[in-house]
Amino acid sequence: MLTATCHCGAVRMETSARPLWLTDCNCSLCRRLGALWLHCDPAEVTFLCGEDDTVAYVQGDRTLAIHHCPTCGCTTHWRPTGEGNRMAINARLMEPGAIAGLRIRRFDGADKFDYLD
Template sequence: MAGEETSASVELPIHGACHCGAVSFEMKVQPRAAVECNCTICRSLGTVWGHGEAGDISVSAAPGATLSYSRGDKELAFHTCRTCGSTTHWEAVRGDSKGRMAVNLRLAAPGTIEAIGHRHFDGAETWTFLD
């Protein structure tokens, strides 16, 4: 059926970390897809997101270890390691998506994105998947 993901199974939890290891994440459930968005921020960051509920994702970092960036409607806060500059995750801080998060699956083990299934999302114009 159109729009349905056909992901394989990956070993859970999914672990990832920034380049220097100061910020790490654990995703307890498999996302429906590894999503690459073409909006201006995601394209600039070069991320592939694994989306989930905040309760299914834990981020470990010392206080102040990340820089937080929001723009536009300020609903999402993108987090980047202060030391190495890797973008690790975003969290919805207000609006309809509050309670949702995504982690940058490019920071997980090689093969994770392919095992989950890589999808392209048009966040620049149509807000639909392109496949």
């Protein structure tokens, strides 16, 4: 299990997903957030606390809701606003040792909408 916790501890989640890589997106929002995304199926995620307390921000094409902790402001995860069986957790909320060695793939969300490797 991988555990992600915001700075104040109000939002905590764990995932059974074993990612092959993490995604570093350069879109206008992700580059400002500094998030490192672990993509997974929502069925692989369990919120230990704070799931209903996060605040969502929906931008641009309105397809994703980016959630953050209302207390400390850490970006925690995103979910699609409509149908979809995907989500991503901000891996920067995980202990560095837990994600050490995972490949980081650069995603061009600003222009080509494809991985750069």
